[in-house]
Amino acid sequence: MRPSTLKKQDKIIDVATKLFFEQGYAETTLDQIIEICGGSKQTLYSYFGCKRGILIEVITRCTEQVGNAFQFDEKAELQTQLSQFGYEYLKALCSQQIIDMYRIIVTESRRDKELVTFFLSRGPHKFYQKLSDFLQQQAEEERLAIDNPELTASLLIGLLRGDYYQDVVLGLGVPSDEEIKLYSTQAIKIFLQGCRV
Secondary structure: OOHHHHHHHHHHHHHHHHHHHHHOOOOOOHHHHHHHHOOOHHHHHHHHOOHHHHHHHHHHHHHHHHHHHHOOOOOOOHHHHHHHHHHHHHHHHOOHHHHHHHHHHHHHOOOOHHHHHHHHHHOHHHHHHHHHHHHHHHHHOOOEOOOOHHHHHHHHHHHHHOOHHHHHHOOOOOOOHHHHHHHHHHHHHHHHHHHEO
């Protein structure tokens, strides 16, 4: 694909993201996107198929942002690695963009179950498996004492999310960077107290 085409697509996704998050997915029209980006409906259809296709690209981009937290260096010290992971994950999870995306998915979930399946496969299920694989490796190298890495990964995610995610989704405010760092560090400390060899 030509760089100019990719640039146009990126601009459409940027504009659609802003409109979807500001006024809602259902309330945003292709005409509004075209008015800002230029072009035509035919161009949008050729790039994305339909408005839902644009939403899929928005979700893909947002989930990649969270996915950046799930990059593990197997040679790094375990507590340092998990503390960095916990901080990056919680920070991404509480970002306004991720919250806005999640709200759209919840709103659309009643009429579009495939969208939910897509989000889960691109986001939570994929990332939790990466965490599970990392924990499994740590167990095999006798750094962690765990029997079920998938369950352990799920419990660790729950510990990190705590009440912060619920509060942010409900509009009760985003924690400061310092609060996220302090909370995630403490959560990892508690996790390791229960799982470390």
